[in-house]
Amino acid sequence: MIRVLLADDQHLVRGALAALLSMEPDIEIAAEVGRGDEVVDAVRDKDVDVAVLDIEMPGLDGIAVTAILREQVPSCRVLVVTTFGRPGYLRRAMAAGASGFMVKDSPAERLADAIRRIHSGLRVVDPSLAAESLAAGDSPLTERERDVLVAARDGGTVADIARMLSLSEGTVRNYLSAAISKTRARTRAEAARIATEHGWL
């Protein structure tokens, strides 16, 4: 029996995935959690073989959880399942040590299959997404440029961002300018949108 943990903040989706997987004879739901920071303890307590993690979660995001899990419980393999097929997500998930990456609009039958492959030591990656990830390339943004874009995402003014990051307004404008240029956008809002869509934030 493959012992699986499900981590997804949407209770209904989590329960539905549990129902889907419980129909497989060789898979057993060992644990279900709704927050990223509950995963590691649950994996240890329940002796989990494969952890199925969403990325968008309260507490800790799935990628951070993956990194911690690889370090502290290396026997447990990780499958990241996410709503958004952002190229950067795939890259970061694999870099953090995930064994597989799926988007939520892939066929339902494939989930159990992916879990079996991962459990047997293989890697599972959505092929079309892998191609897109290679084409899109890595994030061109520096850490600070990323910070500024994140702070700009919810629509504050330069002064707000400067206060938020304890920077001078001129510096913020410079970082924004650099980020706009690197994303080939024309406004900060467009830059934030493009960076988000690429999974760079």
Added chain:
Amino acid sequence: MIRVLLADDQHLVRGALAALLSMEPDIEIAAEVGRGDEVVDAVRDKDVDVAVLDIEMPGLDGIAVTAILREQVPSCRVLVVTTFGRPGYLRRAMAAGASGFMVKDSPAERLADAIRRIHSGLRVVDPSLAAESLAAGDSPLTERERDVLVAARDGGTVADIARMLSLSEGTVRNYLSAAISKTRARTRAEAARIATEHGWL
């Protein structure tokens, strides 16, 4: 047997919900679709009792589908199940004729129950969300203000928006100013964010 249709653009989630519901003895999955514009035909063909609709879907959004369904197949009741608990979504869904409204992080056990209640003619609404919906009030935006905010969402300049809507730049600035004022924001980006969070777009 209650004949149910599932409409959700995420294949994996749709399949998982089907698995969840197929465990209920009195519920039968009559159809599954991944696009809004496939719902009405499927409901007619498969003689569906209750349609479970996501809001965010390609083709037609769930609220528009609800309205069409009420008009063309009044015997079929509608349960809207969505990721985002936007107050405006609830209001618009109910106005369009939905019998129920659930967010995807409510407990999984409640879904089958909601379907049964709806099938027996009752209405099902998340209580906490209903309160929030009343508190938030209806959208204060006029149709044009809404259009301009939608066009402004992806970060274009005033000139872009004006071109997109065939308006003068001055007019666009006036609508933006009105929208910013009504949403109590300070920039167009903030206004777009606030309006989106309220489900006004």
Added chain:
DNA sequence: ATCCGGCGGTGACACCTGTCATGGTGGAGT
């Protein structure tokens, strides 16, 4: 008949933004 509100527009003004030049610091690599 009158009023009201949404729609579309013009023009002006203060202010914010995006860009560029320029400068300094400190860490990483050769």
Added chain:
DNA sequence: ACTCCACCATGACAGGTGTCACCGCCGGAT
């Protein structure tokens, strides 16, 4: 040591943005 680059900052400038006053048109309500 030297180069390179990320980081932080200042100042200046053109152009974009948000606000306001004011205009007309139209359709619906009183």
